[in-house]
Amino acid sequence: MKKKILLSLVFYCLAVPISFAQKASIIPVNLRFEYLENPMGIDEQFPRFSWTLEARDKKAFGQKQGAYRILVASKASLLDRGEADMWDSKWVNSDAMQQVVYQGKPLLSDRTYYWKVAVKDEDGKPSPWSKSAQWTTGLFEPGEWQAEWIGTDQLFDPKQKDCNIIDPWLRKTFELPRRPGRASLFVASVGFHEVYVNGKRIGEDVLAPAVSDHTKRARYVSYDITPALKKGKNVVAIWLGTSWSIHGPYVSDHRPNTPIVLAQAAIYAEKEPQADAKPIFSLATDASWKTHPSPNKLLGIWDSNRMGGELWNANQEMPEWNRLDGGDSAWKNVVVYKPELKLSAQQVEKNYLFDEIRPISIEERADGSFRVDMGVNFAGWTEVPIKGNPGDTIQFLYSEREQDDMTFGLHSAYIIGATGKGVFRNRFNYSSGRWITIKGLKEKPKLSAIHGWVVRTGIQSATQFACSDSLQQWIYDKVRWTFENLSLGGYIVDCPQRERLGYGGDAHATCETGMLNYHMGAFYTKWMEDWRDVSGTESIVGNMYDSTFARKKLMGGRILNNGILPHTAPTYMGGGGPAWGGIVVTLPWAMYQQQGDKRILEKNFELIKNWLAFLDSNTKEGLLQRFGGHWDFLGDWLWPGATAEGMNNDKPETLCLNNCYRVYNLRTAAKIADALGKEKEANQWEEQANVYSKVIHDRFFNKTDNSYADSSMANLAAALLADIMPKDLRPQVMERLEQEILLNRNGHIHVGITGGALLFKLLRENNRNDLIYSMTSQTDYPSWGYMKANGASTIWEMWEKDLPGHSLLHSSYLYPGAWYIDGIAGIKLDPKRPGYQHFVVSPPSALPALRWAEASFNSPAGLIEVKWKREERLALQVIVPPNCSATLRLKHEDDIDVEPYGNYIKKIGQQGGEVIYELQAGTYSF
Structure with a gap:
């Protein structure tokens, strides 16, 4: 009896340091794992833990973390008892609460792990344990994949007006000896997919997986299918959507030009299987799976201005297609393919439906069509009830502009089945616009029956902002709305309707706005992996399937492996210049400053070195020269009146801007090298920056008015941001920039995407809120206020509204979004102490x-x-x-x-x- 009492006392003493009885001043909250909350299918073997702290007494001061302790267990019950069979960090005397690296036993594939953290406060008092969090692992080794890639024999024909591939159904029936305790299904697809088990849709995400460079990589998504499985017969079904599988730059000798999928699951009897546990059944895609055409197909060919939409043929509906009672005896056998793709987990938030949008009016027009005003420009899905004669085709035309029935070729259609009614709803594509013109309906649809949703990556908002200035509040709100509508597939698209490309140049205008308003850690980590994937390949400009543009001599997407970067990732296509590839330097550095994430610098250091070496190889007498083809050396883009003046040119202002940006890249890279303790590279790049600065200054400086090249805001900002001028001249050049804004341009902005991003970054870093405020307070052309006065609900591609062919929902001018937080609110990072501690x-x-x-x-x-x-x-x-x-x-x-x-x-x-x-x-x- 005494022995039991003694043991109880021992356990009590162990528990007391982390019990509420101690009343520590702080409690750990907001647990994140690789930037995500309770993620599934993570294949990082040395993952990182993060948390923040909550003050127990909101009126107290000086709360600090003096130590932390992390427990990781393979079973929830172990963690609940305070036992850590995987890792007990013990007490670590540190104030670190970001990016704490796992140092426990080797993690196993396809398992769930549980963790919690406790901390000691400024007086050494331990806090209670945090709430438990968890993550599941993916497959760490390539050899663990037993599944095969499967699809249909229907290959894409680029000569067709619309895609000829019908989105396929695939299914497999199998039998289980008992109801399972654990079953994680890993699904990688080229093209979008949906997963069903015994007729039940698994997960609420849409447009899965995140977009990847499908010449090299496929990302897999993890699904918990345990609740949907049962003892006896089961059926797993996968619906594939064509989408990115036919994207021109992804055409490869080793991969078919059609949607394909690879999926597997080890199904266990236990919920938390032992390390050596054997599955009761192993499911994998192979030649035994069956396939059948679905009622859905892509309209368009997934290329610029030809993204199209979807055609739904209700006559081909089979409600039981994904159920056991459906039967697949009449289905065809799948085709097995052997693409050479690296498999990696999708370690970024999935796409979801957000912000349900209700229309504000329907107009019945003289030609029998109906015009629906959704009230706001958005990128996403729509749902419209259908009623008419069997066999009738109902058309949906989407437009950003009130005067046009359709913009950018975005359209969908619905063929009515035998019942004479149905509902059109997107599945594997999305539209972008404000107005929907519906043709073919016999009667006016009810306003209340039409719905819309924004489709975007599930990044969480980090910020709330409000101010007394109604115009500034409007700009902030519309910048955020636009940013959200561009956050699709784990990268920021330039525009969701015309191109859907991940431009590096545009990222300068969006990345800090993103980081200061949303939790972007996983998102930008993934996008940098995309940039590593596309490195060494020149950009592809133009339509891959149009002989007028296809693979021009100097723009052919050739693999050069010399450090060159295309202008978009992971999408390859599009034009750009040094500031486009240069995002691989500036984005990791911005992430490091925001998150204190040194790993993103380490993972991208070789990419940075190779990019700077590529620029060196195109340098003559200290100046970076035009390289590549006609669209590979752009400077600023889309400043006011740019289309009339001509943007893609060889004028001195373009050469000056690109050389200043190159020096800015070098100075940023030197800081990265210094943060990583790489003294050799830090010294080399800083020395190069100083040498090239003198050459630029001697070549382009205008002594008469202390400006550079054409005296534009873009070149003044680039020269100042890169520290081109001798130190004693800096005040005069800054004064000249002030004059350019306030006097020469009467307080208006006169830059485009890249020049504007550099300008706003310079002014934010120098606390010139007065100059930014002047530019954001104007209400006539060119300004954000001009957009507001012209009825904009999103931020435009150009300062001009009515030039045809340009988007009214675009990434161009989102750079004020960061200023509202660090300028107007005044919350600024300390560049010497990354991560906001x-x-x-x-x-x-x-x-x-x-x-x-x-x-x-x-x-x-x-x-x-x-x-x-x-x-x-x-x-x-x-x-x-x-x-x-x-x-x-x-x-x-x-x-x-x-x-x-x-x-x-x-x-x-x-x-x-x-x-x-x-x-x-x-x-x-x-």
Whole structure:
């Protein structure tokens, strides 16, 4: 009896340090694993854990993490008892709560692991354990894949007006000796897919998987099919959608030009099988699967301006196709293919339906058609009820412009079946626009029966922002809406209707807006993998299947393996210039600053080296020269009036901009090398940047007015951002930029996509909120206010609205989205301490219509809040999350009384008319 009591006391003592009884000041929350919440099918063998901290007492100050302890177990019951059979980190004296690397036993494929974390506070008191989180693993070794790639014998014929492939059904019937405890189905497809088990749709995601370079890679998605399986006969069915399987640049000798799928599942009796457990059944795609045409097919050929839509033929419907009672005796055998594709897990959020959209009106027109106004421009799915004569074809034409029935060739159709009624709804394609013209209906559809949804990657919002200036609020809201409509398939498309390409140049305009408003860690990690996949191949410009454009001599998508990069990833197509490939330097660095993620620098370091070496190989007498073909050396793009002036040119301003950007790449790469401890490369790249800066300055500097090349905003911003000029000239060049904005352009913006992204980044980093505010406050052409005045519900591709062939939903001008958070709200990262455990708060000086602003930002290190209001003087509220600190920078006239906060805030100096304070964790109200 005494022995039992003693053991109980021992266990109690072990438990007490992490019980509520200790009343630690902080609790770990928001557990993430490789940036994701409870993800499935992760094939990273050394994954990383992250969390933030919540203050137990919201009124307290100075909460810190002095240590952490992570437990990882193979069974939930073990973790519940505080046992860690996979990894117990023990107490680690550290304030780290981001990117903590797993260091336990080797992880097994196709298993579930459970984890939790506890921390010690500033006084050494342990917190309670966090809530448990979990992840499932994918397949770590290529040899574990036993499945075969399967599809149909129907191959794409590019000569057809519309795709000739009917989206196929595939199915397999099998028998289980008992109801299983665990069954994870891994599905990789070239083209989209949906999964069904015994007639039940598995998962709520759509347009799976994420887009990949299908000359090299296929990403697999993990599905838990356990609840849908039963003892006895079962059927697993997969529906394939053609989509990216026929994308021209993905045409390969080793892969058929048709949708294909590979899937397998090890089905276990136990929910948490032992390491050596054998499955009761192994399911895999092979020659025994059967296939049948579905009622759905792609309209268009998945190419620029020919993305089309979908045709649904209700006469081909088979409601029982995915059920046991359906039978497949009349189905054909599948074809087995052997593509050479690397399999990797989809470690990015899936695509889902968001933001249900209801139409605002239906117009019945003289020609018998109906015009539906959805009220907002969006990219996604629509649902419309159908009623008419059997065999009638109902057409749906989608348009961004009120005066046009159809833009960019986007259209779908529905052939009515024997019942005379049905419902059209997208499945493997999406439309983009505001208006739907419906032709062929005999009676007007009910407004309440028509629905729309945005389709996008499931990135979570990180930020809320509001301000007193109605125009600025409109711009912020529309930038976010546009960004969400472009977040499709794990990369940012330039436009969702015409091209759907992942332009590197456009990414400069979107990436920091994304990072300051959404949780983008997994998303950008995946996109950088895409850039590694396409590296070494030149860009493909034009339509792959049009002999007018196909694989021109210098634009043929040739594999060169010399460090060259195409202008889009993972999509290859499209034109660009050095700033397009250069995203492989700037995006990892921005991710590192935002997330403190050193691994993204390590994984992309060779890619960066190869890119810079490629630029070196095209350098003559210290200047980067035009390389590639006609569309491979673009400078700025789509500034006001650009189409009339001509953008793709060999004028000095293009050469100047691209050389300045190249130096900016070198200086950024030097910082990356320095962060990784690679002194040789850091010194080499910084030295190159200094040498090339002198050459650029000597060649392009205009002494008469302290400008560069054509004196444009783009070249002034690029030269300043790259530190081209001698230090003593920098103030004069900045003054010349101010003159260009306020005087020469009367407060308006006069740059395009790349030039504008560089300009806004420069002004944000130099706290020139006054200049950005001037450009974002205009209401006439060119400006965001001009878009608002012209009825825009999304941000346009060009500053001009009515030039034909250009998108009204585009990535071009989304760069203000970052400024609202780090400029107007004043929440800035500290470049010397990545990841926001230390950050800067710097409310802007008085701006005309801005009386107040507030933002809450779920940073990687915790929830940061800033609220400010200006009446007779500045009123300011700041929340610094636990385990964080902040530098507060205020103008002298905005100085504050710090006495109520004692040692938790201290004045640390003055600089350039500002008073500087250091704040510890807590809530402050000045």
